[in-house]
Amino acid sequence: MAHPYLAYYCLNISTIPENSSYQSSLSSLLSSISLYATSEFQFNKLQKFLNISDPLYGLQLCHGDVTTEVCRECVATVAKSLAVVCSRKLVALIWYDECMIRYSNESFFSTKNVLPGFALSNIQNITELHRFDQLVNTMMIDLESQASEVPAGSKKFKTKEANLSELKMIYSLVQCTPDLSTTDCNTCLQEAIGTLPVCCNGKQGANVLMPSCYVRYEVYPFYNIIDTAPSPATGLPPLPPRELEGMMNFFFLIFF
Structure with a gap:
């Protein structure tokens, strides 16, 4: 069975001792991230510590086109997965199609963080x-400018569609965490955009994941066009998650 996540990263240098204050803080942090995934911009930063010597910092971000309900469900699922694939690690990140979670003791x-980075490509x-x-x-340069100019604290999420031919469209998306400055x-x-020619040249779709930003393009709609663009280019609905997984080569390129 294919993993539901796109990619994950655990820093293996340090492991949280079982039944330690860090373990309690981590459990509390992941629970809180799931609970508070309901804000207008579907982005939250949380800090948990039982004493000053063991802080943990957490962040969850949902894609800008999803509903609050979808965001909440994704974050809850990711938090559970993270507790398994990165059990008791001090630093971890995990990306799903619709959201991501990150935490660290620093x-x-x-x-801005661009490492670790993961690049995935469409197999076609x-x-x-x-x-x-x-x-x-x-398209990507245009979206880069649009998303960057959004003030810090607001949703830095943009999409764009363009005609490749009379019968084929290109759909593209970029997003930064809202706490980043314009620069x-x-x-x-x-x-992230500069990675695309290296990882995915000649492919119908590509997806570059970084801790602070995310870019993707495809020749089919993979986001909710009605929610992100005033004039839908096509009435076709997004492909279901299982079908999307089958069209991607995960871990085409990993850069640390």
């Missing part, structure tokens, strides 16, 4: 390669 709030090749690459690059969001997205 504060990372309002700080593109035929109109030159035009396709030009169009994707133009940090911009440079994070630049690095």
Whole structure:
């Protein structure tokens, strides 16, 4: 059975001792992240500590096109998965299709982080390669500028559709964590976009995951167009999660 998550990372240097104050703080942190995944921008930063010597910092971010209900369900699922795949680790991140969770014993709030990074690609090749690459690059640069200019604290999430041909569209998406400054969001997205030609040249879709930002493009709708764009380019609904998983090569490239 395919894993439901896109990617995860656990720092294996330190392990939280069983029944320690850190373990209690981590359990409380993950529970709180799941509980509070209901804000308008579906983004929360939390800090938990039982004493000053053992702080834990946590962050959850849902994609900007999902409903509060979907966000809450995704975060609850991710929190449970994280407790299993990164059991008792001091630093961990996990990405799903609709949300991500991150925690660490060192504060990372309002700080750009591009490592660890994961790149995933669609298994299908593109035929109109030159035009396709030009169009994707133009779309991504436009979205990078739009998302970066959103004030810190607001939803730094943008999507765009464009015609590749009369019968084919390209759908693209970028997102930064809302706590990033304009400059940090911009440079994070630049690095993510710059990874696309390296990892996924000639592919119909690609997905670059970083702790502070995320970019993706496909030739099918993978986000809720009605919620993110005023004029839907097509009436086709997003593909179901199982089908999406089958179209992706996970861990095409990992960079630490």
